[in-house]
Amino acid sequence: MTEPVLDEAERESRRVHAEELVPGLADAGIVAVATSFVDNAGISRAKSVPLDRLPYLASWGVGFSPSFDFFRGDDWVAAPATGEGPVGDHRIVPDLDRLVVLGAQPGWAWAPGERWEQSGAAYAADSRLLLRRLVGSLAERGLSVRAAYEIEWVVSAGTGDEHAPATLGPAYGLTRLAELSDYCRDVLTTLAGQGVVVEQFHPEYAPGQLELSVAVEDPIGAADTSVLVRHTIRAVGLRHGLRTSFSPKVDAAGVGNGGHVHLSLSRDFRNLMSGDEQGLHGQTDEGQGFAAGILEHLPGLLALGAPSAASYLRLVPQHWAGAYACWGLENREAALRFVTGSAGQESSAANLEVKCVDLHANPYLLLAGLLVAGTAGLDSGARLPAPVDVDPASLGDDVLAERGVQRLPVDLRAALDAFLADEILTAGLGAALVTGIRAVRESEIERFDGVAPEDVAAASRWAH
Known part of the structure; x- marks a missing residue:
């Protein structure tokens, strides 16, 4: 199976998709969109953006530290002995095909996210991308x-x-x-x-x-x-x-x-x-x-x-x-x-x-x-x-x-x-x-x- 990648064409496709969604979300009273991934302790960790930033989120994502791979359920960071835990960055990008207006949180929508390398390559420790493969x-x-x-x-x-x-x-x-x-x-x-x-x-x-x-x-x-x-x-x-x-x-x-x-x-x-x-x-x-x-x-x-x-x-x-x-x-x-x-x-x-x-x-x-x-x-x-x-x-x-x-x-x-x-x-x-x-x-x-x-x-x- 070909490894997924966020290249220029894919980013543009995601941006266009997001722009098509924004008017309808605005009409529904949405002011912010959250995206999340689930860490190795089973906790959903999230980032969010105001609605007008959704096209940017969809194409470029927002930063997430690699240290979240080492978060325990009580938020203690079980950092690796190498000391590399706080170094680097990934981008969490939402899957807008699963975007949902949250009925119990007026003004909010949510979409599951996937983490990608800064280069656009799939992040090897992202469990949703692994399941997709x-x-x-x-x-x-x-x-x-x-x-x-x-x-x-x-x-x-x-x-x-x-x-x-x-x-x-x-x-x-x-x-x-x-x-x-x-x-x-x-x-x-x-x-x-x-x-x-x-x-x-x-x-x-x-x-x-x-x-x-x-x-x-x-x-x-x-x-x-x-x-x-x-x-x-x-x-x-x-x-x-x-x-x-x-x-x-x-x-x-x-x-x-x-x-x-x-x-x-x-x-x-x-x-x-x-x-x-x-x-x-x-x-x-x-x-x-x-x-x-x-x-x-x-x-x-x-x-x-x-x-x-x-x-x-x-x-x-x-x-x-x-x-x-x-x-x-x-x-x-x-x-x-x-x-x-x-x-x-x-x-x-x-x-x-x-x-x-x-x-x-x-x-x-x-x-x-x-x-x-x-x-x-x-x-x-x-x-x-x-x-x-x-x-x-x-x-x-x-x-x-x-x-x-x-x-x-x-x-x-x-x-x-x-x-x-x-x-x-x-x-x-x-x-x-x-x-x-x-x-x-x-x-x-x-x-x-x-x-x-x-x-x-x-x-x-x-x-x-």
């Missing part, structure tokens, strides 16, 4: 991926750092939709006004917890939507005097928030996760190879998908978090849950749900890792082991060992070690990204070494 490489093989993130969050009426669930109705209970009726309505209407297709919205298990599912898109669109949905939920909450937490452990004693990823692989518009009666639950050979590649690389993928100390407070057995490296049909305790959909819907509904990940993850980086792993499974002709059709924790250590089912890493140290030892993942992401990921994860490990779980949860509650 990986999607393009699959397209050259005639393959496409559809994806979506589930969003779970807790709504709090507490002040300061205090957490007080904003609804105390029963888990999954209709009561919660009454107690938070106006807020829930505004979340849904705001997302709809921004073009986000919400397919489900419901109360979840933990006090104050809600969840929504959105329609599948291409991987870049799915990651963009994940960022937009979370930003919108937070903004709507603030207008209602509520705080929002997407942390995998809002309360150390409670059930955490997941950020499950749904994936399906297609060729010529045919869903390869369905349609082969001889395959495991109907998966084709290619669909099975893709899923098997993800399963094989799950330990290292956790350094991308469960990237914080708080992640491992959630990732425990018998919490529907997927703590074991196995797969199964509709098994909510397996790390990979295979979903076929109802009879008659298999060709459109069949997909793989990755349950062991959370919303501290950079959504572009996680999807990039999943595509690298899945592609490796395709290339090697990998095959899935026998599915697990019960809660893995109920099998006992001897049976698990006999079936080759292992517990996933129990802390960030183990996940990072697995990632650094995984030559497929590190090569697929590239040296620049690996350097930043390693530095941020090492700093996170050091920050929470010996810290009690309740203090880890409290320190991580509001950052994302």
Whole structure:
């Protein structure tokens, strides 16, 4: 695949596009446009310009220090020992094809950004550009991926750092939709006004917890939507005097928030996760190879998908978090849950749900890792082991060992070690990204070494 570049023709095309958008945005009352990228700690970092500067932003971008590759979730900079962290500059340039007028922030619009070198070359450590390249490489093989993130969050009426669930109705209970009726309505209407297709919205298990599912898109669109949905939920909450937490452990004693990823692989518009009666639950050979590649690389993928100390407070057995490296049909305790959909819907509904990940993850980086792993499974002709059709924790250590089912890493140290030892993942992401990921994860490990779980949860509650 040809590497993208911001040359003179591309800059001019982007400038013209922006100038065409400005009058309509002005008529909509927009006074400023924000663009953002997601860093290695999973935080969205932004720059903005007044509306009349949008054509310049679209063609030339605005500066962003390379040091942001080393920002931890609490804004500590885990600078490299070489001392080069504060040196240099990149340009963040918005993708105006995804520009959105923000319904809960009057006067504002947003577009996801990508970071480029001053020369116009793609920045090697930009996760959205990496995901774009990986999607393009699959397209050259005639393959496409559809994806979506589930969003779970807790709504709090507490002040300061205090957490007080904003609804105390029963888990999954209709009561919660009454107690938070106006807020829930505004979340849904705001997302709809921004073009986000919400397919489900419901109360979840933990006090104050809600969840929504959105329609599948291409991987870049799915990651963009994940960022937009979370930003919108937070903004709507603030207008209602509520705080929002997407942390995998809002309360150390409670059930955490997941950020499950749904994936399906297609060729010529045919869903390869369905349609082969001889395959495991109907998966084709290619669909099975893709899923098997993800399963094989799950330990290292956790350094991308469960990237914080708080992640491992959630990732425990018998919490529907997927703590074991196995797969199964509709098994909510397996790390990979295979979903076929109802009879008659298999060709459109069949997909793989990755349950062991959370919303501290950079959504572009996680999807990039999943595509690298899945592609490796395709290339090697990998095959899935026998599915697990019960809660893995109920099998006992001897049976698990006999079936080759292992517990996933129990802390960030183990996940990072697995990632650094995984030559497929590190090569697929590239040296620049690996350097930043390693530095941020090492700093996170050091920050929470010996810290009690309740203090880890409290320190991580509001950052994302």
